[in-house]
Every structure is written in C-alpha cells, then in structure tokens.
Amino acid sequence: MLTAAAETFGREGTQASLKAIAREAGVGIGTLYRRFPTREALVEAVYRNEVGRLCAAAPELLEQLPPADALRAWMERFVDFMAAKQGMADVLRAVLLSEEDRLHTRDLLRSAIATLLDAGTAAGVVRRGLAPNDVLMGLGGITMIAGEEDQRAPATQLIDLLLHGVRTPN
Structure with a gap:
C-alpha cells in the first residue's frame, strides 16, 4: 500500500483519490482505512517508509558501485526524494514540526x-574529516534551490559541485 501511495502521491499530489491508491495497491478501500484511518496518517507512513528506503539504499549502493559512485547515486536519490516530498509538505507539516521526529529523520540521513563517506574515505576517494551533517546540509541547500523535477539539470550540476568538495584531490 505504501509503495502504491508513494507513486500516486508523486503523480497526483496528496489530494489523490484514496480509492485509486487502494485499487493500485490491490486492496479494498476498507483495508486502506483500517491501516491508515486518515489521509494524514497515510502521508506520514509514506514519508517514513520513503526515508527508510532512502537510508537503506546507502549500503546497497556500496555493494553495487565503487564508493564515489555510490555517494553520487545516493545524492541523486536524495534530491529525487526531496522533490517528491515537496508535494507532501502541507500534510507533513505537523509531523515535521515535532522535534523528536525531525531529529530521528536527520539521524537516519546522517547515518546513511x-x-x-566512511567507505569513500577508506577507498581514498573522499576527504578525511568531513562531517555527515555538513554534507546533509549541502544536499538540503541543493534541494531548496533546484529540488523540483523541472530543475533536475541544475540539481545535478550542484551535486557535481558538492562532490568536488567532498572528493580527494586528484
């Protein structure tokens, strides 16, 4: 259900039909409402699920790619995630205003x-001593400036710039 809801919200925004989400998930509307009694509860669950998926992607990418490429791929996913989250911003406002929830989300992202960064440092392709929070703040700035789908090219250029500062000099 969460995957179907994320895809539907991504296409249609958070005002998308809950019946359409249930249909896409292959469940009845009653099943959807039993799990998520309000639209806000569904949006919050989608958000938490997507944060979890994004953070779980870090070790998965490191299994598939060299550390520098894994870092780039994760940064691209982060920008895509933030662009998708923009459509949920109004509904998520209450969740994101909770200091505990914000800190938990930031901790998950910093850990990823x-x-x-640790894998890149060990491979000699990432500078030593970088603070994960600094990189997260840089990515956050990129998404504020160029984090929407129609601004993907500028976002990629800004990721290149951030990576230039993160990588070891050649």
Whole structure:
C-alpha cells in the first residue's frame, strides 16, 4: 500500500483519490482505512517508509558501485526524494514540526551519509574529516534551490559541485 501511495502521491499530489491508491495497491478501500484511518496518517507512513528506503539504499549502493559512485547515486536519490516530498509538505507539516521526529529523520540521513563517506574515505576517494551533517546540509541547500523535477539539470550540476568538495584531490 505504501509503495502504491508513494507513486500516486508523486503523480497526483496528496489530494489523490484514496480509492485509486487502494485499487493500485490491490486492496479494498476498507483495508486502506483500517491501516491508515486518515489521509494524514497515510502521508506520514509514506514519508517514513520513503526515508527508510532512502537510508537503506546507502549500503546497497556500496555493494553495487565503487564508493564515489555510490555517494553520487545516493545524492541523486536524495534530491529525487526531496522533490517528491515537496508535494507532501502541507500534510507533513505537523509531523515535521515535532522535534523528536525531525531529529530521528536527520539521524537516519546522517547515518546513511556517514556510511558512504566512511567507505569513500577508506577507498581514498573522499576527504578525511568531513562531517555527515555538513554534507546533509549541502544536499538540503541543493534541494531548496533546484529540488523540483523541472530543475533536475541544475540539481545535478550542484551535486557535481558538492562532490568536488567532498572528493580527494586528484
């Protein structure tokens, strides 16, 4: 259900038909409402699930790609995630205003970045001593400036610039 909801919200925004989401998930509307009694509960669950998927991608990418390429791929996913989240911003406002929830999400993201930076440092392709929070703040800035789908090219250029500062000099 969460995958179907994420895809539907991505296409249609958070006002998408819950019946359409249930249909796409292959369940009845009653099943959807039993799991998520309100639209807000569904949006929050989608958000938490997507954060979890994004963070779980860090070690998965490191299994598939060299550390520098894994870091780039994760940064691209982060920008895509943030662009998709923009459509959920109004509904998520209450969740994101909770200091505990914000800190938990930031901790998950910082941990994923730390995993990628540590692998890159061990491989000699990422500078030593970088703070994961600094990289996260840089990515956050990129998404604020160029984090929407129609601004993908500028976002990629800004990721290149951030990576230039993260990587070891050649």
